Amino acid sequence: MNPRPLSPHLGVYKFAYTMALSILHRIMGLALSVGFLVLVWWLMALAQGPHAYMEAIEVLRSGIFKLLLGGWAFAFIYHFCNGIRHLLWDAGAGLEKHQARRSGAIVVAATLVLFALFVWAVYCATPVME
């Protein structure tokens, strides 16, 4: 690579939490791409039959995957909410700095509320299959 100056020069900006929200959108998106592969694997197991499905569910209910599934749920909720924010920007709305800060705060609040709702629905409201 040529040592030419490349934009954007991220280092010259004072940190603002909207920057963290922006990079988080990408990181969550990448995580969801991996989650998509797991989703397809689950669909294949479901199409294969009861035996394959039970094996898949067993893996998905194991410790590390339980954590990962919660993480994917969080990533989805955040990427979903912030994605709508991005679509509004693409439509030309809310591009002023104070508006972007406010919509960022709304996204964080909505994510936390929806994730709490998800945790309640999955872990509290329904009996877990044995």
Add this chain to the structure above:
Amino acid sequence: MSLRTPLGKVLGRGSAGDGVSHWWEQRVTAIALIPLTLWFAIGLVRHHADKFEDVQAWLSQPWSALLALLLVVALALHSKLGVQVVIEDYVHAKGAKTTLLLLSTFLHFAAAFAGIFAILRMALS
């Protein structure tokens, strides 16, 4: 004075050729994914403790199968475009970049077809 070739001017696509369609497809799939993922997420939460037969019965219904097919296609395309941008932005070594882009393309096509195959098999059997 413009440095653009007459042909480039007529085509009106800028330097990349397909940059605009990449941008648009990312947005179109994003909009499609709002209702589709909402439907699927609610379905997953409702069915997460169900037995095999009940989960399969849910996704085998014609309308569910159709929505699931649309979901898999939109997800695959949206994910492929997103991962591509991330690779292009952060991986600059030519060999690694090409390898990762190839790997991502293959994985996304394989996942898309696996998802489509699984849903059709459940819906049509």
